[in-house]
Structures are given as C-alpha cells and as structure tokens.
Ligand SMILES: Nc1ncnc2c1ncn2[C@@H]1O[C@H](COP(=O)(O)OP(=O)(O)OP(=O)(O)O)[C@@H](O)[C@H]1O
C-alpha cells in the first residue's frame with residue numbers, strides 16, 4: 001500500500017516535568033491524514049503536556065512522536081513547526097508582536113515568505129476568522145475571544161499538516177464558537193482538538209480519545225464514548241445539563 005503516513009503517531013510517550021512530577025505514562029495515539037479527533041480528559045490528565053510534545057516544546061522522556069513520518073527531534077524542529085500548528089490554551093502565549101498583522105505574518109515570514117504573497121496569506125487567514133479589520137490593532141487591546149481567533153489565524157497562515165487546538169471553544173461566545181466549528185469543518189487538514197466541550201467534540205470529531213492519568217483510557221467513536229456512562233463517570237467527563245448525545249446526528 002502507498003497510502004500517506006499518519007499525520008501523527010505517538011508511541012510509548014512518557015514524560016516527567018523537571019520537578020519530578022510524571023504527567024505521561026506511555027501514550028499511544030495514531031491519527032490518520034484528514035481525521036478530526038477530540039482529545040478528552042479531566043483537568044490534570046496530561047492533555048496539554050501531550051500537545052507540547054507534538055512540536056517539540058517538550059522533549060519525550062521515553063517513546064516517540066512522528067508527524068507525517070518525520071520524527072519530532074531537535075534536528076527537524078523547523079520543519080516540524082511548519083507541519084504542526086498549535087493553538088495554545090491561552091492566546092497570550094501565542095501573540096507577542098505589536099500588531100495582529102505582524103503576529104499572523106510571523107510564522108510564514110520565518111519560513112521565508114515575503115511581499116505580496118505574505119500579505120495575501122495573512123489577509124486570507126485573518127479573513128477566515130473574521131478578524132481582517134483588526135489587522136493593525138495591537139493584540140493586547142483585543143478581547144479574549146478576539147485574541148483566540150487571531151491565535152487560530154496565526155496557525156492557519158502556516159497551512160499545517162496537522163492543526164492542534166487546546167480548548168478552542170473556551171471563552172468564545174456562541175456565534176464565534178459556531179463560526180470556529182465552520183472554519184474547522186471547511187479545512188482540508190488533520191485536526192486534534194483538546195476540549196472539555198463535549199457537544200463540540202461530538203459536532204466536529206467523529207473519533208475521540210480519552211486521556212486520563214497520563215494514558216489513553218479509551219479510543220473510539222465520539223458518540224459511543226459519550227454514551228458510555230461508566231467510562232464518562234470514571235474519567236470525570238460530564239455532559240451539559242439536558243444534553244443527550246444520542247439526539248445529535250454524529251458527523252461522518
Ligand atoms: N510545569 C510543570 N511542572 C510540574 N508539573 C506540571 C507542570 N505543568 C503541568 N504539570 C502537571 O502535569 C499534569 C498534567 O498537566 P496538564 O497541564 O498536561 O493537564 P491537562 O490535561 O491539560 O489539564 P487541563 O484540562 O486543566 O488543561 C498535572 O498534574 C499538572 O499538575
């Protein structure tokens with residue numbers, strides 16, 4: 001078979017923070033090209049720690065991560081960071097330039113893009129998230145939800161192989177939350193989305209994995225997982241009041 005390598009392959013990934021706290025205990029996860037997968041799990045499960053390994057911000061204590069066949073390792077970091085677009089849990093970790101335009105241009109410019117091509121790339125990314133008219137504003141003058149949208153644009157501008165979002169819907173108003181869902185659905189890209197917003201996972205991701213206590217505790221169809229009351233309880237996952245996952249048509 002000559003099919004493309006998986007967008008993401010995580011094998012036996014273990015990690016302890018420098019203070020000795022071990023957060024990951026042998027994570028196994030494969031995400032095929034074009035899949036949209038939700039990464040669920042309670043506070044402290046290790047979700048953000050896992051995300052920080054996907055572009056080499058943290059270095060595996062044991063095990064490996066590959067992105068489209070390329071190992072995440074020091075020698076490949078520039079290419080890995082072009083392939084893996086991460087929208088961080090806190091947009092303030094991502095936005096640091098004097099204007100929105102410069103923030104969105106930063107990645108493509110670092111990859112060598114210049115002039116009209118760069119301007120067009122930036123405009124397109126900002127337009128997709130409805131923030132084109134904010135291009136000349138300083139990011140720190142924007143609301144949290146607006147900063148989140150700009151953070152998404154900085155990543156879209158890189159046209160990554162895999163888009164990783166850490167709680168993308170938190171602090172978005174309902175219209176922005178739906179607009180972000182529309183954007184994610186329209187992209188022809190692999191998506192790994194960390195979320196506590198279970199209806200959002202069901203709406204966007206046919207498949208979910210549950211990370212709990214630093215290991216993958218479940219991996220399957222999102223609707224099946226959300227209907228498994230024992231699994232949900234065991235991993236502190238709770239549906240919003242009145243939400244019945246069986247009442248929603250699962251995505252294909
Ligand atoms: N810099 C750090 N030093 C030491 N321990 C850390 C550090 N960052 C996180 N941890 C610990 O590692 C574990 C996993 O944290 P992580 O942030 O990955 O959880 P999470 O699943 O993203 O949680 P949340 O849903 O609250 O965002 C937690 O027990 C946390 O206390």
Ligand SMILES: [Mg+2]
Nearest residue numbers: 047048049089
């Ligand atoms: Mg987190």
